[in-house]
Every structure is written in structure tokens, then in C-alpha cells.
Amino acid sequence: MPSSKATKSKKAQAKELDSQPLLTGPALYRNRELSWLEFNRRVQDEALDERNPLLERVKFLSISSTNLDEFFAVRVAGIKEQQLSGIGSLTADGLTPADQLSAIRASAVEMSVRQRRCWHEDLQPLLRRQGIAFEPFDTLSASEQAFLSDYFKRQIYPVLTPQAVDAGHPFPHISSLSLNMLIVVEDARGQHVARMKIPPVLPRFIEIPPSTAHGGDDHRQYRFVLLEEVIEANLGSLFPGKRVTSAYMFRITRDADLEFRDAANESLIKTVEDELERRHFGFVVRLTVEPAMPDGWRIWLAERLDVPANDVYILDRPLGFADLMQLYALDRPELKDVPFTPRVPRVIVESPTIFDAISRQDLMLYHPYDSFAPVIDLIRQASADENVVAIKQTLYRIGSHSPIIEALLEARDDEKQVAVLVELKARFDEESNINWARALEKAGVHVAYGVTGLKTHCKVILVVRREGDKLRRYVHLGTGNYNPSTARIYTDLSMMTDDEDIASDVSDVFNLLTGYSSQTEYRKLLVAPVNMRSRTIELIENEARHGSNGCVTMKMNSLSDPRIIQALYRASQAGAKVDLIVRGICCLRPGMPGISDNIRVISIVGRFLEHPRIYYFAHGSPKGDECVYAGSADLMPRNLDYRVEILFPVEDPGLLKYVKTEILDAQLRDNTRASEMQANGSYVRLAPEKGEPVRDSHSLPGPRGPHVTLRAVPPILA
Template sequence: MNKEKLVYTQNRELSWLRFNQRVLEEAQDVTVPLLERMKFVAIFTSNLDEFFMIRVGSLYDMSLADDKKIDRKSGWTATEQLTKIYDAVRPMYKERDKTYAEIKKQLNPYGVCGLDFKELETQEKKYVKKYFKDQILPILSPQIVDVNHPFPHLLNKEIYVVANLKMNNNSMLGIVPVPQFVSDILYLPGSDIRYIRMEKVIMEYMELVFEQYEVFDKNYICVTRNADISPDDEAFADNDDFRYIMKKTLNQRRRMAVVRLEAASPFSKEMEKYFCDRFEIKPNQIFRTKVPMKLAYMFAIADKVPVSMRKSLNYESFSPQNSPMVSDGSVMAQVKQKDIILSYPYESMDPFLKLIKEASVDPNVMTIKITIYRLAKKTRLVEYLCAAAENGKEVTVLIELRARFDEQNNIDWSERMEDAGCRVIYGFEGYKVHSKICLITYRNRNDIQYITQIGTGNYNEKTAAMYTDYSLMTANQSIGRDAADFFKNMSISNLDGVYQNLIVSPSSLKQNVLRCIDGEIAKGKNGRIIMKMNSVTDMDFMQKIAEASQAGVEIDLIVRGICCILPGVPGFTENLTVSNVVGRFLEHPRIFCFGTGSAQKIYIGSADMMTRNTENRVEVACPIYDEAIKERLNAEIKIMLSDNVKGRFLQKDGTYIKKPAGGVPVDSQQVFMERALRATKPKAPVRKSFWKRFLRFLKR
């Protein structure tokens, strides 16, 4: 196979940065309410933090291990990719700073004011000083750095106030950690939401912290550390308690190499060299930011806004609605009659949770088996699974302890479920279990029967109200038997299971997708492929898509984030269109559609077309057999493809452009919200006067 870069592919890291640029565009969109725009700045920032911790961290390790290895999508080494990333990120910082400043200024007339110390009124300054002396100063842990006091370990993504100190002609560095257990901001007295960030308060009063020193060059900084840790496979194999390994891994993450240093103000040349030497970084890894290094407090501020102003500053409130496919009464009974699909967050997750709750007490239910990747901090699902175990059901939970940044949460839940009597297993060395599948086995007279749930998103009740996803519940017994085989194979570490309906990675998912694409290639210009995913990086998939395009197949990929295949490249991808939607909710479903009409195949599942998903994870996709659900999914995909408000087209140079705004504006997420509201809106009662008129008509 040719090892050179393909002409129709792009580097995954720069592709991701362009996706995050789309998030920043939402913060710049004047049609979005102001506090929602500020939330998008916070999301952009959080995304960038994770990008540096994971992707830049991974490339950093690669550059040390083997810097001759070439990325086939771009033709660059790891070091070259890092240089390109740092160069691409720097202008994004400036753009974010400008966007943040504009939104902050526009919030002031609404009484939402983030202030610098010099902007405080006289009484406010007195209040802040007293608060600092009484509540903050006593709990600070300041440190000087000299021959007797070594430089401390700076924690990942924590803020430190620093200053140069001088006493008796001796200079040294002073460092004050901003305490993790105090609020990120200090609210000021009064009816308006006026606040100042804690690092600014501490920086203002550094002279009180280091009383005997002359203080100058005050600043605050934040380091981002490599967090791309994979548990050692040998340790995994030799240790019975995988939870113990993961706890060690989390401790190790705290001390990884620095990949980025952020500062509020420019460093002097001496200070820049000092930090570069201290953290073993280069000047291009230092970024100045005028935006707060932590912005999560903006979500709390949005909740503090008076009700009278919320409509002006926030999106109109929306709660997941009852699904029109589910009526009152037993969910189990309804699933036995027909397949049901839920569309989050437009429809509530409650029917699925009710299904598990019913199963936990149903005397005919024998087993409940489920794979778990991420859970909310508070979750009814675990309560129901524990109740099922306590009621004598056999409950098997395959929980993935390596779900990045949710490791500790999953460790805690696994211990809780084990204590309740659930059988908890952890998956495989080298393969994360990312599938979203649940199987209920029950006795129907003398037969063993199944109800299967398969989703595109996690069993997380919090994100189900923020991420778009699909959840299928079916009593199709053939699918149920496949699901039973899947869980048996997971229990005995068999990754090579054979299934009649489900397509499962790493054994059969990619192969089946490629086979379905071949089926459309055979149709030539009559072929049709539509796939919706989060990311596309798998080389085999991209080469097959290019082959389909060259055969004349009409292809639409809806890819929210990374997309390494470029559309519209002459001779390669001219029949390929790539679009995405970035809006109020995070787009998350994976839907694969091949063909049209009665022969069309549709799958929903957990896998993106990324090599990590297709070859190094356990993923499950399920065919849709119910014609009404097929029709619904086709209609909803058509709306997504028609989105000319939040939708963008990917260009052959890797940039995005707005979709043409001609005709009727279509905001797909708004359409789905309105449909969900209409579906549950009670029908107006027929007035008595109507019946009187109707009876008079009959008597004529």
C-alpha cells in the first residue's frame, strides 16, 4: 500500500481545530443569546484544554519515541504536527480573547459584570479586601523558590499566582496556588451579578501574602500536562484488581510532562527562559490569554440570572418531552408489541429507565446485562440495576474503567454495584468497551425471550438532556439472541464472535460497513450512502468512500468533528459532500444508511469511523428493521442535510463555509424541538357549542 499522503486527506489534529473553530463561531453568532455565547467560549476553552492534554500529549510522547514515523494523512512527523498545531492555535487565542471581551462588554448593561480590581467601586474594594483577609489569606499556601525551597509540582489545569520577590538584594520567585476548594469567583454585594475572579483577588494582595518582600512582575499561570495515559498491558494481565491499576494511573496523570503554559500577562525574557527551562518546553508552547483559564463558572452565572432576564440572555428553556411512541403503562409490554426508538434530547430517557425499573421487579425477568462507558454523578440506572440484583435477578455490568476523565466515577459506581450483588466485569487488555447495549432476558411460559436496547450514546442521564442520540428498544428475538451471544463472548474474552444481525468491532463492524459500500459501488450512479458520525479517520473507510465517489455513488457524510477525508477533490471525491451541525446540543448519533427504498439498510450504533473504534474498541451497531422507524430516520436525516442555519459544508482545503441561506431557513435542532413539543401538546378539547351545531346539522 502506498505510504505517501493521500491527496484527499488532511491531518486529524488540524481538522479537529477547525471543528473547535466552529464552536467559537457560535460564540460570535449575534442571533445566539449572550450568556449562551459565553457558554460557547467556555466549551471552546474546555475542548482546547482536552485537546492539549490528550492529542498534543500523545504527539509529544510519539515525538520522543519515534519521530521518523510519518502521519499518512498529512505526511508530517509528530514534531512537525506539534509545530503546525502551536502555529494554528495562537491566532485562535487572539480571536477567542476578542470574542470574550465583546460578549463581556455586552453583558454589562444587564448587570452581569466580570470586573478587574480597578473597576471596583470604593465599597466593593473594602468588601473584597476584608473577604480576602478573613476568608482567603488564612488558607493560602504560599511558597518561595530559592536554594532551600525547591520549585513545587504544579498541578494540571490549576491556577497559580506568581511574582518576583526581592529582599536584601536577593531575588526569588513567589508562588501561590489558588485554592481548589474555594469558588472560582467572588460575588460582590448588590442586586446585580457583579463578580471578580479569585486569582485576581489574590494577585492584588500579593503584598499581604509576602509582607517582608518587595513584590513585582505579578502574573498568574496555568500548566497543561500530558494526560494521555493507557494502563500497562502487562500490569493489567498480572493484576486481578483492575480498579487498583486505574487508581495508580490517575495518580500518575498528575505528574505528566507539561505541553502548554498559559499566562495572563507577557513574561519578561528572563521569566520566559526560567519557565521554559523549568518545564522543559519551548517558547512556542507559551500562550498569553486574556480569557479566564477556567470558565466553568459561567454556567452557574447563567443559573443566577433573574427570571425576568433569562429570556433575553439564555436559550428558551426546553426539557426532553415524552415520546409519542410510548404511552402510559408498562414499557416492557409496549416493546413486546413494537420496536420503539427514542431521540435524545428531544425525547426523554425515562422510558428506557422505566424499562429497567420494571425489569428489576418483574418475576419473569431472569437477567439484565449492560455495557457502561460513562454515567452521570447521580444516576437512577444504577439504583435500578442494584435493586434488580437485590431482588434476585442476575445482573451483569461490563463497565469500562478507562473512559477518559470518568475513570474515578466509574470506579466508584463499580464498587457500589458489586456491593449490591451485581456481577461487574471490566473488558479486555488493549480494547476499550465503548458499545451501548442492554439485554433483558425473561421467561415467557416455557420460552426464553429477550428485549434488547442499543444506543448511540452513553447511559448518562445528564448528557441525555444535552447530546443528540438515538436509543432503540426491540423485542426482535434474532437481535436478542445476538445480544445474548455478545454478552457471553464478553464474559469469556472472545472478540471474534459471529453474529447474524449485529455488527461488532473489532471483528465485523468495519468489514460489514465496507461490504455495504461495495454494494452501493456496484450500483454506480444509482448508489446512495448517507452516514452521520462524530469523526472520520479510518484509512480503509476513507479509501473505500473515495472509490465509491469515483464510481458515481452519491455520498453524504455528516461529521460533527474530525474529518480527515476532503470532499470535492477532482478525480477522487467529487461525489462526496461533508457537512456538520454545531448548535445548542452536541450532535452525537452514529447512523449508517446504504441504498434507498425497500432495499435500504440502516444501522445505528456506538462507533465512529475511526481506527480506534473499528480496530481497537468493542463497538456494536444494530440494523433497523421496523419500516416506520426507518421512515422516521430518513426524514430526520433529510432535515439535518437541509440545515442552512447551523449547518456548514467542508471544503476541499479543509475549511468550512456556511450552507446557502436561500429559501426557508432550516435549523434542524430547532425543528426537532418544535416537533417534540407539538407531539406532546394536549389536543384542545372540543367545545360544547360545536356538538350543538353538529347535532343540528344531523337533524336537517
């Protein structure tokens, strides 16, 4: 921020800004849920983009389906709960819960139809040309059908469990997202119905042996049959003495939006475990059936699942496109993105330890272009270093196999204090995190679960090391999770520093997380829910006071906080330039005359999942120069009010320039992966103008590193 003297000289401008009317009309905002659906449409667009390798397109189609499943399980379930509770409050864009559900259904139907058209009319024919074919069971030769029938007897039949539905057998529980078959049989006593779950342990696509496959000699040829077709062809063996008259596939999505009451550590674990159990029995928010199912059976099924007609979706096979990810494992590297090896900064390679490297300069890593290995090495070296007296870390999404956890487990000894904040309420990672927390506690690590009523989302490590007669603190701050697997496919920033003010702030944050601190002031960090929203608004308003010389550039996953959006609108009205790189939800509308003329919004979806949150202000430093903050927080009410988040300053001039020019500016120039948001909330995919060079922010080898690179990291550490 400028000095107090400079601020006082602009009192008139500040008063003018403060006196402007509130920008709260519904026409000024995009609906959060519909904005997310637009994002998932952009993910689908990658499946349709012929520039992407074929199996990468299949992967994107699978991801778009998984995304939609989670959207129904969490967001749609939440809206339906509002509706059932009689909560009729309007969203910022003026929609009731019923309005939202109606709009969501229309968009979801269109999206699901688009998925199937992409698969049946585009990807499947292309896969066949590449020797990856999907065959209907009834078109196979007699020998191939015989092979699959034998496979059924040996590998499928033993794990199937048909369940009768009649007066003596009540309708069974149906698991969320499971694939199911409704089977109708007849005998001398009449018609009977059964339900059978298709166990997820079975592969969705059954391969016909290569010896019977046809194709060229250049590449391995694959031919597949849908698992459900193999089962249908052999249903008679499951119902001896009866005649199978028909079978229909269906799938449901249950409410997975868990609610946690505040509790002490052990009670919190029990609460989370109880809620995880409840997730299996949440109400049904979506029933998907195939067109072949007659109206009568569809109504019968919906009644037993207590699903209203407008929550029933009729879609062509296959149900559950998430299973297409199975194909990505095929050994066809020429149909995938070219692999690459991440870099390791020269300063790290040439330093005896990671601590020596950090002592020389602040370090920044831009994953996945820069290896995640130095972050793991920080914990490993701290664990083994007899001069390290304390290690503290937050953990949110860790993964199933974690070298970070392994290093923390090795660190525990009588001379070293190890404290870990494990967030048990990380959605869909709850069970994994409980298991890791118990393993850490068993090894003697001090484990805490955060602040009552808040979710801990910040990514931070603090290492305290004895050097001579002093203690020095080393800090890692990141925008992404401590998960080496996602670090290969997400873009994220890591910063390592021994800056005393930042280290003191981080110590205060850990005291907040593990103790009873009520810290309200921080030296350099922006911390939610303490000062992050207020300082961000101050920084935006400061740019507004600079009029046409003001500049705000923000990169994030989602933007939905009304007060932040209003501040950005006021900055635009004052003439400041506002560039927003928002991957997903954006409730702000750009390009509205007199309101957001100076705001541009783009979204980048491509090979890597854009994940860093970066905030640039042209006059935001204490001296009135440019400044950059990065961290874990999106600009959403949940991040600013209900999570512990950190935004850290990038103060090294070289690193600041790198973030501004090599990341933010490069993405704003992207004319290949970027889509630009229109005032109505739709997006237009950008393309190079005639004679304009192609600018793809996801092209390899990626932006040059913030530090000179000496060598590549061994693949095992990448």
C-alpha cells in the same frame, strides 16, 4: 446486500472497482489533528453567533477552551511522545510529528487570540449592557475595595498557601490546568520568588454585593472582579515584612494520555488507579503566561518546568476560559435558550409496562426531543419485576449521580442475575467508574471489565424475562451513554426491541465481554472489531456498483479510517452520491476532481451536541432495498480495531423512514447550523439564499417523534 445472483451479475463492475489504484496519496487526506482544530473553531463560531442567546455564547466560549485544554493534554501529548521516542512515521496526509506540532501551535495561537477578542471586544460589552459587568479592581470605589479586602480575609486568605522557591525550597509541583501566581518580593536580603496556587474551590469571579451595584430595575444586576485581582490587591498580608514588587499569572497543561497494560479485574483496577496518579505528574505540554511577565521570569519558569520555548503561549487575562461556565449559572433565563420538555411516546404511556410497549412494536427515542426516562424505566421495572431473571448492561460514561446505578443496585436478589460491564478506561471518567464498579460489586452484582486489549464502548442492555413457560429477551441499543444529564443536551438514538435475532446477537456480545467467546459471526448486528469494518466497506462498495443510483448517507462524530475513506472515494468515482454529516474530525477531502466530486461533507454545531452514529445505504438490505444502521461507532481505527462497538439495524419501515427523513435528510437541508467542508479542509457556514426558507435542524420542538406523543414527561424525569 443484494442476493448472490444479483451480485454475480455485476462481477465485471466489482472487478473494475477492485482493480482501481489505491487512493493513498497524502493530498487525499486531511490531518486528523488539524481537522479537530477546525471543529473547535466551529464551536468558537457559536460564541460569535449573534443569533444565540448571550449566556449561551459565553457557554460556547467556555466549551471551546475546555476542548482545547483536553486536546493538548491528550492529542498534543501523544504526538510529543512520538517525537521524543524518535518515531518519525508520517500521517496519512504526509506530516511528521514535528510538522504536526508546528501546525498545531500556529492554529492554537490564532484560536486563543480569537477567544480573547471574542471575550473582550464582543461578549463583555454585551454582558455589561445586560447588567453583568466585570470591573478592574483598581477602578472600584473605596467602599467596594474595602468589602473585597474583607472578603479576602474571611474567604480567600485561609485557603492560600504561598510556597517559597530558593535553595531550601525546591520548585513545587504544579497541577495540570491549575491557576497559579508567580510572586516576586524584596526585603533587606534581596529579591525572593514564590509560587502560589489559586485553589479551585474558590469562585473565579467574585461578586460585588447587589447593594453596591448599579443598573435598571428590570433584571438582577451583577458586577464581578477576577479572583486573581482581589488576591493581588491583598498580597501584602501574605508576606509581612516584605515588599511585593510584582505578580504574574501562569497555567500549565500536563500529559493526560494514560496507558493501560492488560490485567485481570482487580489488577486492572489497580493499574487504572496507578495511571490516574501518574496523570498528576505527566510532563508539561503547554505553559501559558500573561504578557506582563518579563522575558527573564518567563524563561526562568519554563526552565523549571522543562518546557521548550515553542510550548510557551503568551495570552491576555483571564487564563483558563473554562471558568466562564460559572456565569452560565446566573439567574438570567432570558439570556439562555428557551427550556423545553421532552416527549414520551404514546405507546409507552398507554402500556401497563415497558415490556408490553416493546412487545407491541420496536420503540425508538430521539433524545433529547424524546425523554430518556423510558430507558431508566426499563432498568427500574426490570429490577422490580419478579418475572425478570437476568439483567445485563454495559456502562461507559455514567455520571456522578446515576438513577441507572441505583436501579441496578436494587435489582440484585437471589433469583435475579445482574451482570454489568463497566469500562474503567473511559477517559476522564476512570475514577468515577471505579467507584461505581466497587459499589455494584459490594451489592452482589457481577461486574466485569471487558475484553483484554479492547475498550468496551457499545451501549446495550439485555433483560431476560419469564413469560409463561418461555423466556423472552428485551434489548435496548443506543448511540449514547447511559447518562440522564448528557441525554438532555446530546442528540442520540435509543432503540428497544424483542427481535429474536438481535437478542441472540446481544447475548453473544455479552458472552464475548464477560467470558471467553470468540464469536465471529452475527445474525444482524455489526460488531467491532469482528465484522464492522468489512461489512461497512461491503455496503459502500455495493452502492458503488449501482453507479449514479447508489447512495450513501453517514452521520458520525469522526471519520478517519483510511480504508473506509478509500471505499467512499471509490463510490464517488463510480458515480454514487455520498453525503456525510461529520460533527468533528473528517480526514476525507470532498470535492476533489475525479476522486470525491460526488461527496458532500457538512458539520452541524449548535444547541445540542450531535452524537448519534447513523449509516444509510440505498440498496443495503438483503432484498436490495434501503437500510439503516445506528450505534456507538465512529469510523475511526480506534473504534473499528480497538473497541467493542455495535451498529444495529433499524428494520421497522416506519422507524427507518423516520431516521432517513426526519434526521438525515433534515440535517442535509440545514442552512442555518450547518457548515460545509471545502476540499482544502476549511468550512463555510451555510446561510439561506434569498427567498429560501430558514432550515435549522436544532429548532424546537424538533423533528416530530417516531411515535405519537400523548403527554410530556414530568421535568424530574426529563
